[in-house]
Amino acid sequence: MSPDPTRRSERSRQAILTATRELLFDVGYGNLTIEGIAHRAGVGKQTIYRWWPSKGAVMFESLVPADGPDAALPDTGDVEADLRTVLRAVVEQFNTPHLERMTRALAIEVHNDPVLGREMVERLLQPQLELTKERLRAAQRTGELAADLDLQVAVELLFGPVFHRWMLRTAPLTPEYADTVASMAVAAMRPQPARR
Amino acid sequence: MSPDPTRRSERSRQAILTATRELLFDVGYGNLTIEGIAHRAGVGKQTIYRWWPSKGAVMFESLVPADGPDAALPDTGDVEADLRTVLRAVVEQFNTPHLERMTRALAIEVHNDPVLGREMVERLLQPQLELTKERLRAAQRTGELAADLDLQVAVELLFGPVFHRWMLRTAPLTPEYADTVASMAVAAMRPQPARR
Numbered sequence: 001m002s003p004d005p006t007r008r009s010e011r012s013r014q015a016i017l018t019a020t021r022e023l024l025f026d027v028g029y030g031n032l033t034i035e036g037i038a039h040r041a042g043v044g045k046q047t048i049y050r051w052w053p054s055k056g057a058v059m060f061e062s063l064v065p066a067d068g069p070d071a072a073l074p075d076t077g078d079v080e081a082d083l084r085t086v087l088r089a090v091v092e093q094f095n096t097p098h099l100e101r102m103t104r105a106l107a108i109e110v111h112n113d114p115v116l117g118r119e120m121v122e123r124l125l126q127p128q129l130e131l132t133k134e135r136l137r138a139a140q141r142t143g144e145l146a147a148d149l150d151l152q153v154a155v156e157l158l159f160g161p162v163f164h165r166w167m168l169r170t171a172p173l174t175p176e177y178a179d180t181v182a183s184m185a186v187a188a189m190r191p192q193p194a195r196r
Numbered sequence: 197m198s199p200d201p202t203r204r205s206e207r208s209r210q211a212i213l214t215a216t217r218e219l220l221f222d223v224g225y226g227n228l229t230i231e232g233i234a235h236r237a238g239v240g241k242q243t244i245y246r247w248w249p250s251k252g253a254v255m256f257e258s259l260v261p262a263d264g265p266d267a268a269l270p271d272t273g274d275v276e277a278d279l280r281t282v283l284r285a286v287v288e289q290f291n292t293p294h295l296e297r298m299t300r301a302l303a304i305e306v307h308n309d310p311v312l313g314r315e316m317v318e319r320l321l322q323p324q325l326e327l328t329k330e331r332l333r334a335a336q337r338t339g340e341l342a343a344d345l346d347l348q349v350a351v352e353l354l355f356g357p358v359f360h361r362w363m364l365r366t367a368p369l370t371p372e373y374a375d376t377v378a379s380m381a382v383a384a385m386r387p388q389p390a391r392r
Contacts, residue, residue: 107303107307108304108307108308110364110365111303111304112304117365121364121365126366129366150376152366152367153373153377156356156377157353157377157381160355160361161352161356161357163356164359165352165356167306168306169306169310169314169317170317170322170325170348171348177349181353184350184384184385185353185384187388188353188380188384193389
């Protein structure tokens with residue numbers, strides 16, 4: 001029996017994606033080349049270009065989790081505590097050198113290429129934001145958060161500040177910082193007292 | 197009398213900075229080259245390299261306002277209304293094509309080059325954030341905002357969400373959006389009621 005070409009092809013694809021991830025972590029996006037990926041994956045450059053038009057496209061594909069988005073957010077019944085846990089995890093991720101390098105690489109691609117950027121946001125970011133909105137909806141049902149909250153703005157209020165500080169390196173990203181942002185964002189999302 | 201070499205040199209510098217700004221607006225950062233700047237400014241490439249080590253450095257210098265940071269924020273006595281005005285202006289800026297192109301160019305440089313990024317943040321961004329903090333301090337004095345506010349987090353809560361949406365293009369940046377972010381951020385900054 002001859003080897004199954006579909007299976008062999010899938011093996012090459014996976015080898016390319018693994019090589020891309022490893023190189024991203026090792027040398028960063030700036031030093032990533034199609035040649036380097038081909039060499040590490042043990043394939044020809046043409047094999048890569050058969051599936052992906054650019055270095056950005058193969059990088060992006062290599063980062064989409066194969067097993068779908070992460071699990072739901074914790075729900076202890078205290079939305080502020082749960083969001084602190086989430087933001088502490090985000091801060092830890094930004095402080096992990098190879099993940100931070102990778103995220104900057106993604107950010108540059110998003111700025112450079114609106115089409116790739118849109119796909120990246122839809123497949124990598126939105127699923128995470130949706131999980132957060134799910135948790136906020138649960139807190140709306142229990143009355144912890146305002147019923148008329150704009151959930152898209154709410155998630156931006158939560159992640160936007162961390163993102164801003166990370167990108168601009170204006171101050172350290174500490175666990176205490178994550179707690180402060182979570183507390184302030186939740187204060188903005190609670191039912192607001194009538195004023196004056 | 198021979199021409200003053202210092203003055204001639206300053207004229208070349210200014211011509212280079214003007215050419216850089218014009219090209220950034222016209223062709224964008226991706227298509228900006230040292231050759232292009234030299235051609236437009238009527239100088240040799242070596243004249244540019246005498247003052248700046250890279251395309252990023254000359255771009256950055258070209259964008260620092262020569263006349264210092266902008267004026268203070270409006271103070272009508274209603275901090276929420278004043279911050280809506282500020283955020284509406286930011287949103288309008290992000291919706292202006294040549295400014296949006298330029299800001300994405302800056303963002304890419306900040307990701308690519310931490311040293312240039314730090315200088316950019318110190319000279320272009322921090323003066324703006326300081327003016328906002330000044331306005332928040334005034335509102336703390338009148339009791340509109342909490343006295344123990346972390347002002348750095350407060351400005352991130354204000355600009356971070358807009359920044360996040362702009363960068364990731366997750367939804368349109370409208371004046372109504374600016375209002376919602378300003379209102380929610382200010383809600384988080386007001387003296388908080390004791391809970392439970």
